[in-house]
Amino acid sequence: MKAQPIASHFIDGEYVEDTDGTVIESLYPATGEVIARLHAATPAIVERAVAAARRAQPAWAAMSPTARGRILKRAADIMRERNRELSELETLDTGKPIQETIVADPTSGADSFEFFGGIAAAGLNGSYIPLGQDFAYTKRVPLGVCVGIGAWNYPQQIACWKGAPALICGNAMVFKPSENTPLGALKIAEILIEAGLPKGLYNVIQGDRTTGPLLVNHPDVAKVSLTGSVPTGRKVAAAAAGSLKHVTMELGGKSPLIVFDDADIDSAVGGAMLGNFYSTGQVCSNGTRVFVQRNIKETFLSRLKARTENMVIGDPMDEATQLGPMVSFDQRQKVLSYIDKGKAEGATLVTGGGIPNHVTGEGYYVQPTVFADVTDEMTIAREEIFGPVMCVLDFDDEAEVIARANGTEFGLSGGVFTSDLTRGHRVVDQLEAGTLWINTYNLCPVEIPFGGSKQSGFGRENSLAALEHYSELKTVYVGMGKVEAPY
Ligand code: NAD
Numbered sequence: 002m003k004a005q006p007i008a009s010h011f012i013d014g015e016y017v018e019d020t021d022g023t024v025i026e027s028l029y030p031a032t033g034e035v036i037a038r039l040h041a042a043t044p045a046i047v048e049r050a051v052a053a054a055r056r057a058q059p060a061w062a063a064m065s066p067t068a069r070g071r072i073l074k075r076a077a078d079i080m081r082e083r084n085r086e087l088s089e090l091e092t093l094d095t096g097k098p099i100q101e102t103i104v105a106d107p108t109s110g111a112d113s114f115e116f117f118g119g120i121a122a123a124g125l126n127g128s129y130i131p132l133g134q135d136f137a138y139t140k141r142v143p144l145g146v147c148v149g150i151g152a153w154n155y156p157q158q159i160a161c162w163k164g165a166p167a168l169i170c171g172n173a174m175v176f177k178p179s180e181n182t183p184l185g186a187l188k189i190a191e192i193l194i195e196a197g198l199p200k201g202l203y204n205v206i207q208g209d210r211t212t213g214p215l216l217v218n219h220p221d222v223a224k225v226s227l228t229g230s231v232p233t234g235r236k237v238a239a240a241a242a243g244s245l246k247h248v249t250m251e252l253g254g255k256s257p258l259i260v261f262d263d264a265d266i267d268s269a270v271g272g273a274m275l276g277n278f279y280s281t282g283q284v285c286s287n288g289t290r291v292f293v294q295r296n297i298k299e300t301f302l303s304r305l306k307a308r309t310e311n312m313v314i315g316d317p318m319d320e321a322t323q324l325g326p327m328v329s330f331d332q333r334q335k336v337l338s339y340i341d342k343g344k345a346e347g348a349t350l351v352t353g354g355g356i357p358n359h360v361t362g363e364g365y366y367v368q369p370t371v372f373a374d375v376t377d378e379m380t381i382a383r384e385e386i387f388g389p390v391m392c393v394l395d396f397d398d399e400a401e402v403i404a405r406a407n408g409t410e411f412g413l414s415g416g417v418f419t420s421d422l423t424r425g426h427r428v429v430d431q432l433e434a435g436t437l438w439i440n441t442y443n444l445c446p447v448e449i450p451f452g453g454s455k456q457s458g459f460g461r462e463n464s465l466a467a468l469e470h471y472s473e474l475k476t477v478y479v480g481m482g483k484v485e486a487p488y
Contacts, residue, residue, distance in 0.1 A: 014200025030096025033363030057201030110161030249460030254413030258288025336388030412455030
């Protein structure tokens with residue numbers, strides 16, 4: 002299998018190569034096969050990308066929002082037409098099963114282009130402020146050159162979720178995908194050009210943790226939006242603070258999913274499985290601490306075990322496959338080491354706990370794993386694992402579970418399953434997190450704001466809220482009379 006792009010970077014409307022950059026090998030996670038060889042951006046490539054963005058941005062900002070929106074909507078259409086091809090590429094890039102990528106990855110990117118393209122005409126209005134005989138008005142103005150830095154779990158979605166609001170506000174973007182998944186964003190850049198985006202407005206450069214800082218520290222960059230881990234977030238925010246850049250931080254989590262004894266148990270089991278095993282557990286908002294009220298624990302665990310052991314693990318390109326490999330060998334080793342810690346610290350292994358027996362070759366597979374009798378102090382209950390490992394914890398009453406659910410530095414998301422409507426709202430109201438679900442889990446349509454609190458970050462993606470993070474207000478006070486000065 003090969004997925005070699007024309008060149009490593011996409012700058013100023015065309016593919017660009019600089020073989021002086023460190024080699025990045027793109028491996029297909031299901032087999033370990035090298036499917037593409039790319040080069041990390043050299044400082045010269047970084048300069049070229051930022052310069053192209055800077056050159057292109059003013060004319061783009063001067064266009065009407067409707068005209069900008071039309072281009073994004075065209076990009077959404079092209080993405081939908083090419084959904085199969087883009088989904089296969091996403092599967093090669095990440096190892097996620099085609100059953101998922103075909104419904105969740107390019108489609109969600111297309112939604113983002115469609116949404117922001119559609120709201121452009123009305124969403125960027127300013128306001129008029131009456132001040133007696135004087136008045137003021139506000140304008141929403143772009144920031145300039147925005148940098149997007151992506152994680153490897155949703156490469157195409159992240160490239161679009163950052164690109165769409167940035168572009169619609171009149172900015173230009175330089176996007177750096179994760180070094181683990183370099184392929185998808187290049188296609189997004191190609192599609193935007195095909196849709197009519199003027200060159201230089203959406204550039205993609207490759208690189209790793211040494212390349213990112215070249216962008217974050219660049220004096221011509223006005224904003225950085227990162228999707229990544231908390232430690233990376235701290236470094237990027239600190240570097241951006243050096244020149245007071247705008248920042249959006251979409252970071253990790255260890256979110257609580259609370260199941261009360263009056264919940265529809267099958268829905269709660271389904272929600273917990275989706276919130277732990279989708280994308281092989283590599284989802285930032287996953288509800289990895291599943292608190293189950295003690296009197297339904299046995300029923301919950303037995304149904305969960307049966308359904309988990311029925312999952313189809315295997316070739317991600319097979320439509321029947323429900324669980325693919327981890328993104329990389331290193332990520333699998335990290336997940337396996339957490340599983341070992343869970344066992345060593347006394348959690349009860351309900352199912353899974355290792356590499357699937359039937360998997361041969363070099364694929365980075367891990368069994369979907371459930372631990373029960375997990376306590377708050379255990380490592381697996383405290384740290385983000387980012388793999389298909391669910392921790393089930395028991396609880397007795399509402400106040401106790403809320404306090405324990407909040408007992409974490411993270412605050413990305415959370416969920417509650419209950420048939421008591423008032424309790425559902427009461428509990429989510431007290432959970433310290435940016436995105437919460439009642440009687441479902443992990444649904445993130447473009448219409449709703451998404452983002453974290455506490456150490457999980459700040460700023461919001463999607464929805465009208467994202468516009469505020471890619472633009473700023475310019476206020477104009479208009480004096481209508483003679484200036485009265487006391488001197
Ligand atoms: P990571 O933090 O290792 O890397 C993220 C990106 O940052 C990569 O592109 C990497 O090259 C770059 N990077 C690393 N160090 C940098 C630096 N010093 N300066 C600039 N860029 C730097 O994260 P990952 O392993 O790719 O992704 C997994 C993490 O991302 C998890 O913690 C997960 O929860 C989080 N995540 C969060 C969201 C969200 O929306 N909140 C979504 C997906 C993933």
